[in-house]
Amino acid sequence: MGLIVQKYGGTSVGTVERIMRVADRIIEYKNAGNDMVVVVSAMGKSTDVLIEMARQIAPNPSAREMDMLLTTGEQVSIALLAMALQQKGYDAVSLTGWQAGIATESVHGKARIQEVDTARIRSELQRGRIVIVAGFQGISEKGEITTLGRGGSDTTAVALAGSLRADKCEIFTDVSGVYTADPRVVPMAQKLDSISYDEMLELAILGAGVLHPRSVEAAKKYKVKLVVRSSFSQEEGTCVEEAADMETGRVVSGVAHDEDIAKITVVGMPARVGTLSRLFNTLAGAQINVDIIIQSSYDAAVTNISFTVSSDDLVRTLDTLAAYQEALGFDKVEHESGLAKVSIVGAGMITNPGVAAEMFQQLAEQDISIKMVSTSDIKVSCVIPAEQTSLAVRTLHTAFGLDVAEQAVVHGI
Amino acid sequence: MGLIVQKYGGTSVGTVERIMRVADRIIEYKNAGNDMVVVVSAMGKSTDVLIEMARQIAPNPSAREMDMLLTTGEQVSIALLAMALQQKGYDAVSLTGWQAGIATESVHGKARIQEVDTARIRSELQRGRIVIVAGFQGISEKGEITTLGRGGSDTTAVALAGSLRADKCEIFTDVSGVYTADPRVVPMAQKLDSISYDEMLELAILGAGVLHPRSVEAAKKYKVKLVVRSSFSQEEGTCVEEAADMETGRVVSGVAHDEDIAKITVVGMPARVGTLSRLFNTLAGAQINVDIIIQSSYDAAVTNISFTVSSDDLVRTLDTLAAYQEALGFDKVEHESGLAKVSIVGAGMITNPGVAAEMFQQLAEQDISIKMVSTSDIKVSCVIPAEQTSLAVRTLHTAFGLDVAEQAVVHGI
Numbered sequence: 001m002g003l004i005v006q007k008y009g010g011t012s013v014g015t016v017e018r019i020m021r022v023a024d025r026i027i028e029y030k031n032a033g034n035d036m037v038v039v040v041s042a043m044g045k046s047t048d049v050l051i052e053m054a055r056q057i058a059p060n061p062s063a064r065e066m067d068m069l070l071t072t073g074e075q076v077s078i079a080l081l082a083m084a085l086q087q088k089g090y091d092a093v094s095l096t097g098w099q100a101g102i103a104t105e106s107v108h109g110k111a112r113i114q115e116v117d118t119a120r121i122r123s124e125l126q127r128g129r130i131v132i133v134a135g136f137q138g139i140s141e142k143g144e145i146t147t148l149g150r151g152g153s154d155t156t157a158v159a160l161a162g163s164l165r166a167d168k169c170e171i172f173t174d175v176s177g178v179y180t181a182d183p184r185v186v187p188m189a190q191k192l193d194s195i196s197y198d199e200m201l202e203l204a205i206l207g208a209g210v211l212h213p214r215s216v217e218a219a220k221k222y223k224v225k226l227v228v229r230s231s232f233s234q235e236e237g238t239c240v241e242e243a244a245d246m247e248t249g250r251v252v253s254g255v256a257h258d259e260d261i262a263k264i265t266v267v268g269m270p271a272r273v274g275t276l277s278r279l280f281n282t283l284a285g286a287q288i289n290v291d292i293i294i295q296s297s298y299d300a301a302v303t304n305i306s307f308t309v310s311s312d313d314l315v316r317t318l319d320t321l322a323a324y325q326e327a328l329g330f331d332k333v334e335h336e337s338g339l340a341k342v343s344i345v346g347a348g349m350i351t352n353p354g355v356a357a358e359m360f361q362q363l364a365e366q367d368i369s370i371k372m373v374s375t376s377d378i379k380v381s382c383v384i385p386a387e388q389t390s391l392a393v394r395t396l397h398t399a400f401g402l403d404v405a406e407q408a409v410v411h412g413i
Numbered sequence: 414m415g416l417i418v419q420k421y422g423g424t425s426v427g428t429v430e431r432i433m434r435v436a437d438r439i440i441e442y443k444n445a446g447n448d449m450v451v452v453v454s455a456m457g458k459s460t461d462v463l464i465e466m467a468r469q470i471a472p473n474p475s476a477r478e479m480d481m482l483l484t485t486g487e488q489v490s491i492a493l494l495a496m497a498l499q500q501k502g503y504d505a506v507s508l509t510g511w512q513a514g515i516a517t518e519s520v521h522g523k524a525r526i527q528e529v530d531t532a533r534i535r536s537e538l539q540r541g542r543i544v545i546v547a548g549f550q551g552i553s554e555k556g557e558i559t560t561l562g563r564g565g566s567d568t569t570a571v572a573l574a575g576s577l578r579a580d581k582c583e584i585f586t587d588v589s590g591v592y593t594a595d596p597r598v599v600p601m602a603q604k605l606d607s608i609s610y611d612e613m614l615e616l617a618i619l620g621a622g623v624l625h626p627r628s629v630e631a632a633k634k635y636k637v638k639l640v641v642r643s644s645f646s647q648e649e650g651t652c653v654e655e656a657a658d659m660e661t662g663r664v665v666s667g668v669a670h671d672e673d674i675a676k677i678t679v680v681g682m683p684a685r686v687g688t689l690s691r692l693f694n695t696l697a698g699a700q701i702n703v704d705i706i707i708q709s710s711y712d713a714a715v716t717n718i719s720f721t722v723s724s725d726d727l728v729r730t731l732d733t734l735a736a737y738q739e740a741l742g743f744d745k746v747e748h749e750s751g752l753a754k755v756s757i758v759g760a761g762m763i764t765n766p767g768v769a770a771e772m773f774q775q776l777a778e779q780d781i782s783i784k785m786v787s788t789s790d791i792k793v794s795c796v797i798p799a800e801q802t803s804l805a806v807r808t809l810h811t812a813f814g815l816d817v818a819e820q821a822v823v824h825g826i
Contacts, residue, residue: 016469050489056429057493058500065499068507069492072485076463079482080470086478087471094481099556120556143512143533 001033002167003125007040007135007157011174012231013077014044022172022231023084026130030090035125037164039135039157040081042073063108067137067147071097074134074153082132092130095120097137098145102156104138110149113138113156113218116163133160151212158215162222169224171211172231177238178203178210180402181255185393188403192253194239199253200226202345202379206256216240251348251355252400257393259340259386260311261291263371266321268331271303279305279328286320288313291341292374292381302331306372308383311337339371340389343381344396356380362399368392414446415580416538420453420548420570424587425644426490427457435585435644436497439543443503448538450577452548452570453494455486476521480550480560484510487547487566495545505543508533510550511558515569517551523562526551526569526631529576546573564625571628575635582637584624585644590651591616591623593815594668598806601816605666607652612666613639615758615792619669629653664761664768665813670806672753672799673724674704676784679734681744684716692718692741699733701726704754705787705794715744719785721796724750752784753802756794757809769793775812781805 006026013019022040030036050069054061061069078094085092101117124131135153138146148155154171161169178200181189195203197220204213210228219226219240229237269275276295283290290307297303309317314337321333342363349355356373359380363370368391372383384392397403419439426432435453443449463482467474474482491507498505514530537544548566551559561568567584574582591613594602608616610633617626623641632639632653642650682688689708696703703720710716722730727750734746755776762768769786772793776783781804785796797805810816 016466019470053429053489053493054496057432058496061496062499065492065495065507068495068509069489072488072492075485075488076466076482079478079485080466082478082481083467083471083474086475094478096481096558145509 003035003037003164004029005037005039005157005161005164005166005169006172007153007170008038008172008231009153009174010041010044010047012172013040013081016080019043019077019080019084023081023088023090025172025231026085027088027090030130036130037121037125037133037160037166038081038130039133039153039160040074040077041135041153042070043077043080046073046076064144067108067145070147071134071137071145074136078132078134082130085130085132090130091128092132093124094132094134095124096134097156098139100131100133100160102133102138102159104140104146104148106140106142106144106146108144108146111138111140111146113148113159116159118160118163121160121164151214154212154215155218158218158222158224158226161224162218166224168227169219170227170229170237171215172229173210174230174232175210175228176230176233176235177228178240178254180253181393181397182257185257185390186255186397188394188397190402192238193236194241195253196242196347197240198378199345199347200240202343202376203254203256206258206341206343206345206379206381211240250346251352252344252346252396252402253348254345255393255396255400255402256343256345257340257389259389261308261339261341261383262311262314262317262335262337263306263308263339263383264314264317264321265304265306265334266328266330267304267334268302269305270329271297271301275303276305282324282328283317283320286316288317288320292372292383294372294374308339308341308372336371338386339383340386340392341381341383342389342392342396343379344400345379346400347378349378349380358399359396362395363392366391366395416448416450416577417442418450418452418570418574418577418579418582419585420566420583421451421585421644422566422587423454423457423460425585426453426494429493432456432490432493432497436494436501436503438585438644439498440501440503443543449543450534450538450546450573450579451494451543452546452566452573453487453490454548454566455483456490456493459486459489477557480521480558483560484547484550484558487549491545491547495543498543498545503543504541505545506537507545507547508537509547510569511552513544513546513573515546515551515572517553517559517561519553519555519557519559521557521559524551524553524559526561526572529572531573531576534573534577564627567625567628568631571631571635571637571639574637575631579637581640582632583640583642583650584628585642586623587643587645588623588641589643589646589648590641591653591667593666594806594810595670598670598803599668599810601807601810603815605651606649607654608666609655609760610653611791612758612760613653615756615789616667616669619671619754619756619758619792619794624653663759664765665757665759665809665815666761667758668806668809668813668815669756669758670753670802672802674721674752674754674796675724675727675730675748675750676719676721676752676796677727677730677734678717678719678747679741679743680717680747681715682718683742684710684714688716689718695737695741696730696733699729701730701733705785705796707785707787721752721754721785749784751799752796753799753805754794754796755802755805755809756792757813758792759813760791762791762793771812772809775808776805779804779808
């Protein structure tokens with residue numbers, strides 16, 4: 001008994017049959033005495049169809065009109081899901097983003113939620129209704145329809161759960177939870193029962209696709225108990241919550257990897273104040289996302305700067321640097337592609353020194369050369385040759401005790 | 414130069430290519446110095462696709478959720494049309510019904526427009542933008558998305574033209590205007606250059622599908638100069654306006670017909686106060702639309718009542734009457750199907766007596782038996798055997814001088 005916010009993704013509501021099945025699952029919760037608020041995405045590939053129509057008309061359509069276009073996708077889903085619930089004898093009402101009181105910045109395509117006015121949702125809940133809310137969308141102060149960008153529907157669900165002080169926020173997706181590593185790479189990977197916000201955030205940033213970093217950040221901020229689980233089974237998922245409950249010996253919670261990265265070194269930059277900011281502002285201006293950054297100085301006047309980018313951005317990065325060589329005043333650019341980033345994540349690192357050293361040792365024993373290193377309180381990332389990714393991930397997964405089925409068995413490293 | 418409201422139907426915006434062509438046409442008007450407000454319907458058969466999905470989920474979905482579902486159709490059209498205009502270098506903005514300030518009753522599926530708050534549209538026009546408005550939809554006082562029912566987009570256009578005091582309201586459709594008769598029945602039928610609101614209203618009610626009676630009524634009320642024309646040619650259309658300009662000798666403006674009607678006679682109703690209202694309230698309660706009604710009394714105590722319904726409603730009407738026979742107290746019901754209604758419409762009838770007599774004479778000369786007659790100031794309708802419909806329509810079209818290409822040649826009848 002309580003107030004539960006659920007979110008079903010596009011695959012979960014991809015067909016009329018699946019919508020009926022989602023309705024059945026919501027009804028189970030409702031029958032158990034819960035108040036239900038359900039966020040849904042657009043059906044399956046319907047967003048792609050809309051994008052394709054837009055592209056046929058304009059190669060680069062305005063963000064405002066794209067928002068106007070794409071938000072129809074979720075509006076279709078909420079109407080159909082509400083009908084399905086009504087058909088099964090339950091009182092339900094669908095609400096668009098603006099009807100649900102989701103106020104965002106005046107930005108199109110990637111607006112942040114500023115505030116949720118829950119009055120309408122609360123009044124519908126008081127009438128005993130199941131409330132179905134369109135994910136991914138909101139309204140700006142100017143009365144414009146906005147969208148939240150990638151991970152938008154998860155963010156809608158978390159924001160609603162936070163504003164409504166829901167007991168939990170369940171994200172239904174096509175995997176059964178958060179895994180210690182990508183099961184396609186590590187057959188021994190196991191589903192985590194629970195994980196802290198910070199760990200989940202690192203994993204999400206490192207590319208574990210199950211949750212967008214933004215929704216995890218919001219969950220952390222509003223202390224929303226987040227559960228990731230499969231919409232195709234009854235299996236328990238992974239609970240993302242405050243770390244307190246979990247300081248039970250687990251040092252590393254997961255191994256993440258990203259295979260498509262390139263390393264670039266800008267050689268001989270003048271070592272003046274503002275060198276770094278000039279360089280990275282130039283790259284940011286070209287919409288290039290830079291990940292790991294390392295600066296090494298070999299004399300007082302010049303410095304070398306290495307950084308990683310996605311392989312997709314390599315050519316654009318090199319072109320941009322070439323165009324600005326004179327302005328930035330460096331000697332030359334070196335680059336290396338075919339690299340991967342392997343990371344271990346775990347809140348336990350804070351209180352367990354030597355985790356990074358253990359990681360380097362394990363990789364060295366497998367003759368894996370480490371090109372770059374980056375660390376945070378709860379993460380160590382190493383850049384290595386891409387062809388050794390699987391070996392590295394499996395080695396670390398075993399070394400940090402993640403292969404064992406019972407986590408209670410994990411002991412100090 | 415002026416302010417023009419245009420409406421393009423679903424066929425006119427049925428494909429990406431057609432949307433581009435509609436954009437070109439709007440641009441011609443804009444380049445000529447006009448302020449443009451454009452109302453569009455949902456693309457082609459997209460509404461049917463949505464309805465089919467809903468039916469798969471619920472045979473009888475709630476009207477509120479149907480409105481939520483169907484209004485996405487126009488939202489897609491307005492976004493794509495705005496993108497097309499922007500792509501061609503013109504500043505355009507799309508507005509949903511609620512953004513355009515279209516306030517309706519709190520009714521779903523067939524709400525009437527109560528008021529239009531034109532502030533947003535005016536401010537967009539002042540910025541030099543072409544304003545694209547979603548037809549068929551509005552918002553209720555409670556913040557619910559509503560739809561206007563059949564003919565909804567035409568009604569949106571007329572209401573906007575009235576509220577904005579537009580110079581004219583052009584309805585673009587797949588025919589080139591209003592004809593003196595259905596060209597499929599009367600090859601000599603000609604397009605009218607102009608027609609009065611009242612005549613158009615009669616024709617629309619009699620089933621000339623080009624405009625919904627509701628939009629004509631609204632045009633008359635707000636004195637909106639309405640033009641019906643083809644979106645597939647540059648041909649001038651038909652102007653619907655005040656009768657004053659047109660009192661130039663034309664007695665009959667058009668011949669309309671409706672082939673699917675049935676006549677029902679309730680025999681031996683007690684001739685008491687309230688007999689008629691009891692009978693027709695019963696039928697209205699069963700959602701049966703009754704057209705022509707004739708009462709004949711053959712003695713002081715009992716009366717016979719004949720009326721027509723659409724053939725589709727015949728069985729339901731007979732069932733309803735059977736169920737209420739005791740309550741209504743009549744003797745029996747007779748019915749006749751396979752009938753048609755042929756009507757002549759013309760504002761000139763008011764000042765030209767003998768038009769009805771001429772109509773009866775013409776039909777008699779062709780051995781067409783008249784089963785029922787109904788008249789208004791500007792219309793005479795006769796119910797005849799359906800198989801004689803074409804003969805009747807062509808005979809009347811010729812007799813009332815509508816075959817001639819030049820209407821100035823028409824003289825007194």
